[in-house]
Amino acid sequence: MRLIGLLFLLCLAVFVYFRDAAAQPIARPPGVLCPLAPFQSAQNLPAAFEHEGYRLQPVARFALEARVLGKRLYGTDPGARLAPVDLALGWGRMSDSRVLEKVSISQGNRFYFWYTPDPPIPLQEIVVSSANMHMIPATPELEQRLKRLKSGNIVRLQGYLVNVSGPGGFFWNSSLTRDDTGNGACELVWVEELAVR
Secondary structure, eight states, rough: HOOOOOOHHHHHHHHHHHHHHHHHHOOOOSSSSSSSSOOOEOOOOOEEEEEETTTEEEEEEEEEEEEEEEEOOOSSTTTTTOOOHHHHHHHOGGHHHHHHTTOOOEEEEEEEEEHHHHHOOHHHHHHEEEEEEEEEEEEHHHHHHHOOTTOOOEEEEEEEEEEEEEEGEEOOOOOSSSSSSOOOOEEEEEEEEEEOO
């Protein structure tokens, strides 16, 4: 009986070790890793389409390469079936480890928060070089890949910014600019392609 208890504790310790190791941020060297701002275009958009019982209206083509600053999974809020993953993403100097080590980042309730007592770059640059984005995966495989991301990953994604409507008067609109803040400032991204490093 004692041997069984020891084996159980050993298995538990191994599980906790690998779970914690998988959650550790990926260390990156100093320097700007993702120099370009997201690409956005309102040209040649497809028609609205249905997904998971919602109507999605593309409002812009969208592509970016960015550093993952944080990830938050959602399972119970009204939009969780549609967008189960939020990513806080940074580009320009918000992809530089020297800057990020001086900025505290957190997520909750579909928002992204940052704080710095000693700004390493102008505050407005933090605003326009980072964003919280609600990810709508086009396939179950993309959903699993988004859920496995962690801080420090570099992602390259393509798809559309969308406005969503659904049963009971539900609506959820994407931001179309990078310089807004607060409620309504997040991008709602239909993700069709994802590359990770």
